[in-house]
Amino acid sequence: MPQQVIIVHVQLPDNPLDQMKRQVQELQSLVETAGGEVVCTLMQARPQIDGRTVIGKGKLKALKDLVGSLEADLVVFYQELTHTQNRNLQEALEVGVIDRVQLILDIFAQRAQSKEGKLQVALAQSQYLLPRLAGQGKSLSRLGGGIGSRGPGETQLEQDRRFLRKKIQKIKQDLKQVEKHRQVARKNRTSSFVFRVGLMGYTNAGKSTLLTGLTSADTYQADQLFATLTPLTRHFQFSNQCLVSVTDTVGFIQDLPPLVIDAFHSTLEESRQVDLLLIVVDSSSPYAKEQEEVVNQLLIDLHMQEIPRLYLYNKTDCLPISQEVPLTYSRPFLKLSAKSKSDIERLKEAIADQIKRAYTPFSGWVAPEELSSWLKCRSSLYLESVHFDQGHNAYRLKGYRPPTFQLPRDF
Numbered sequence: 001m002p003q004q005v006i007i008v009h010v011q012l013p014d015n016p017l018d019q020m021k022r023q024v025q026e027l028q029s030l031v032e033t034a035g036g037e038v039v040c041t042l043m044q045a046r047p048q049i050d051g052r053t054v055i056g057k058g059k060l061k062a063l064k065d066l067v068g069s070l071e072a073d074l075v076v077f078y079q080e081l082t083h084t085q086n087r088n089l090q091e092a093l094e095v096g097v098i099d100r101v102q103l104i105l106d107i108f109a110q111r112a113q114s115k116e117g118k119l120q121v122a123l124a125q126s127q128y129l130l131p132r133l134a135g136q137g138k139s140l141s142r143l144g145g146g147i148g149s150r151g152p153g154e155t156q157l158e159q160d161r162r163f164l165r166k167k168i169q170k171i172k173q174d175l176k177q178v179e180k181h182r183q184v185a186r187k188n189r190t191s192s193f194v195f196r197v198g199l200m201g202y203t204n205a206g207k208s209t210l211l212t213g214l215t216s217a218d219t220y221q222a223d224q225l226f227a228t229l230t231p232l233t234r235h236f237q238f239s240n241q242c243l244v245s246v247t248d249t250v251g252f253i254q255d256l257p258p259l260v261i262d263a264f265h266s267t268l269e270e271s272r273q274v275d276l277l278l279i280v281v282d283s284s285s286p287y288a289k290e291q292e293e294v295v296n297q298l299l300i301d302l303h304m305q306e307i308p309r310l311y312l313y314n315k316t317d318c319l320p321i322s323q324e325v326p327l328t329y330s331r332p333f334l335k336l337s338a339k340s341k342s343d344i345e346r347l348k349e350a351i352a353d354q355i356k357r358a359y360t361p362f363s364g365w366v367a368p369e370e371l372s373s374w375l376k377c378r379s380s381l382y383l384e385s386v387h388f389d390q391g392h393n394a395y396r397l398k399g400y401r402p403p404t405f406q407l408p409r410d411f
Contacts, residue, residue, distance in 0.1 A: 203251025
């Protein structure tokens with residue numbers, strides 16, 4: 001039986017009601033992704049957060065009554081809790097209490113599969129716990145081993161700050177070793193003149209499904225938040241043998257904790273090296289535009305706004321037949337369903353157009369004995385035509401090359 005969860009959100013004056021409703025809905029999805037069941041939502045409008053218990057005394061009493069009547073196992077706050085607030089709430093409610101950040105980290109702990117992913121999660125969780133170490137042993141015992149308790153584990157929380165700092169340092173050293181291997185692989189890719197595409201977007205927008213459609217990769221796909229944590233790079237070729245790499249990354253989310261962004265630095269580093277960003281938007285979501293704005297802002301924060309991009313308004317198959325979500329489409333864009341083979345082919349055509357814009361055109365005559373050396377370069381070139389002309393007894397080649405790529409000879 002899933003854990004019974006009550007979620008709590010405080011509406012501050014600068015947070016419009018419709019935005020708060022979206023945040024509550026997203027928090028509910030996070031709880032469900034973590035394996036819990038939301039049995040009640042409690043909201044309160046306040047001029048500011050209460051420094052001791054986040055919500056007011058009256059709401060705290062009402063929350064305690066709800067915990068008892070609904071037999072709730074856990075209370076999740078949207079607002080990030082200080083260790084003092086967490087301790088006071090645990091004592092008042094006599095049930096496990098976590099915040100949204102801890103919930104996200106719990107999901108990450110479930111999702112991480114690779115060594116790098118597990119190290120990144122452990123680092124983020126340890127950095128989150130360090131300033132909240134006081135009193136966590138008692139608090140954790142109330143969680144009962146469920147949501148919010150996965151990852152470093154109870155024994156870590158019972159250690160002193162010095163031990164935890166040493167562990168953080170050790171994780172960082174281990175991550176540096178893993179990142180060195182990734183840098184070598186990245187250097188090999190960048191030196192091979194492969195056109196690089198990065199998939200980015202809000203979590204659950206359909207990036208992994210698109211990766212599968214483009215490359216036939218065996219990736220984890222689910223209608224869940226944060227289905228992908230570890231960056232995954234796969235390739236596909238056009239009929240002219242031009243090779244394209246596609247990298248899937250961790251999904252973004254509103255108010256993504258900075259320590260999560262820092263921990264997944266290598267994931268984001270993969271996308272900094274691409275030639276084209278595919279910004280994937282769930283067009284079936286009523287909050288599609290807001291989610292797109294979150295991604296755009298994060299790209300600015302990560303200094304990636306200069307990379308060419310193509311907006312993909314995905315999940316058109318999920319829209320009502322008689323109604324389309326009113327969106328102001330960012331350009332250039334493509335409306336598609338990642339599950340449609342014909343739409344995937346249209347996407348490949350759009351990527352080909354982007355390659356032509358980024359590469360340098362070339363054309364010329366090649367003698368028959370020189371053709372083999374040209375064909376060896378086909379994965380790095382986008383050849384539009386190879387035509388043999390009997391009058392010239394030569395092949396006429398037209399295509400596009402990476403700006404720094406040296407052709408077998410000048411025309």
